[in-house]
Amino acid sequence: MGTEIRYDPNAPADSSAGIFGLPFSYEESKIVYLPVAWEATTSYGGGTFHGPEAILNASSQLDLFDLDVKDPYLQGLHCLPIDPEIKRLNSEAKALAEPIKDAFGDVKDNPELQANLKKVNGCSAKLNQSVYDQVMRILQDQKIPGLIGGDHSIPIGAFEAAAKVHGSFGILHFDAHSDTRNAYMGFSDSHASIMRNAANRVSNITKFVQVGIRDFCEEEYEFTKSQGSRFEVFYDQKIMETKLAGTPFSKITEEILKDLPDKVWVSFDIDGLDPKFCPHTGTPVPGGLDYAEAIYILKTLARSGRKIIGFDVVEVAPPLDKDGSPLEPIQASDEWDANVGMRLIYKLTALSLASNGLAKWQG
Numbered sequence: 103m104g105t106e107i108r109y110d111p112n113a114p115a116d117s118s119a120g121i122f123g124l125p126f127s128y129e130e131s132k133i134v135y136l137p138v139a140w141e142a143t144t145s146y147g148g149g150t151f152h153g154p155e156a157i158l159n160a161s162s163q164l165d166l167f168d169l170d171v172k173d174p175y176l177q178g179l180h181c182l183p184i185d186p187e188i189k190r191l192n193s194e195a196k197a198l199a200e201p202i203k204d205a206f207g208d209v210k211d212n213p214e215l216q217a218n219l220k221k222v223n224g225c226s227a228k229l230n231q232s233v234y235d236q237v238m239r240i241l242q243d244q245k246i247p248g249l250i251g252g253d254h255s256i257p258i259g260a261f262e263a264a265a266k267v268h269g270s271f272g273i274l275h276f277d278a279h280s281d282t283r284n285a286y287m288g289f290s291d292s293h294a295s296i297m298r299n300a301a302n303r304v305s306n307i308t309k310f311v312q313v314g315i316r317d318f319c320e321e322e323y324e325f326t327k328s329q330g331s332r333f334e335v336f337y338d339q340k341i342m343e344t345k346l347a348g349t350p351f352s353k354i355t356e357e358i359l360k361d362l363p364d365k366v367w368v369s370f371d372i373d374g375l376d377p378k379f380c381p382h383t384g385t386p387v388p389g390g391l392d393y394a395e396a397i398y399i400l401k402t403l404a405r406s407g408r409k410i411i412g413f414d415v416v417e418v419a420p421p422l423d424k425d426g427s428p429l430e431p432i433q434a435s436d437e438w439d440a441n442v443g444m445r446l447i448y449k450l451t452a453l454s455l456a457s458n459g460l461a462k463w464q465g
């Protein structure tokens with residue numbers, strides 16, 4: 103078992119190497135990341151299109167030693183290239199979506215906008231198919247997929263592939279937003295609809311546990327309630343009130359995890375965290391989890407005997423200049439969002455491997 107390694111983790115990273123400065127090929131790797139540069143339907147701030155590239159650039163700064171899991175990188179970590187065709191499709195869809203967003207999705211008396219909307223939804227369908235195909239290949243090759251967004255619309259194809267390969271599973275969803283809107287602004291695959299689409303399209307997802315939710319509309323509140331025990335929402339306000347009243351966070355974590363099934367996909371919208379960890383994300387909301395709290399929940403999940411079958415980290419966005427290009431990181435703060443994102447991805451990687459028995463726990 104394991105890849106024969108000729109790699110010195112104590113040496114500074116070679117910046118020409120792959121993610122986290124590592125040299126592994128697809129074939130040599132147990133974890134394969136799929137970067138998805140996509141923000142066609144984002145409604146507020148842009149920038150998450152540049153998330154994958156920013157995260158890859160920041161990732162060479164990481165020290166590979168992990169206090170929880172022994173040498174996670176020894177199992178091979180490989181990032182697929184950012185697909186130029188998806189970038190092109192994103193630009194096309196974004197340009198078509200712009201006037202629809204300007205009209206707040208009101209297209210009913212405007213045949214031109216209706217045609218645009220149809221095309222945008224067609225672009226999303228192509229993206230979904232591409233993600234499905236690539237995640238299917240990763241899963242069939244018995245590797246664990248990790249998606250790097252991009253906006254939160256990107257993992258639907260991955261959920262569908264996971265459902266085919268794994269059968270039933272649950273989603274542990276970190277987010278400030280419920281993401282259960284019905285085709286927000288008419289977009290069938292809005293980032294604000296991902297969990298509703300997952301619920302409607304993927305019957306094998308038997309449980310949704312949502313954590314950190316603090317920005318949602320009545321329609322979403324009613325939708326999640328209408329799903330009965332399939333949806334369990336841990337609103338940020340409830341978590342914080344319970345914590346402030348003196349309940350230990352370990353107890354809160356136990357509550358969050360207790361009804362998840364054996365197989366779990368982690369869908370992590372970075373804005374589930376306190377915005378101090380993601381100041382440039384598209385739709386920041388005050389409140390949210392501390393980084394250490396999120397990691398504690400994930401570690402407890404991985405330690406519980408459940409398997410993490412895959413994950414996505416989405417909505418990470420670097421700061422942009424006036425023309426919408428990412429700033430050259432001239433100071434550490436320019437890289438902060440990507441720095442947090444890549445560390446979260448590495449921790450999810452380590453915990454996924456350990457939860458599947460592919461890496462050992464430390465001590």
Ligand SMILES: [Mn+2]
Pocket residue numbers: 254277279281293371
């Ligand atoms: Mn989201």
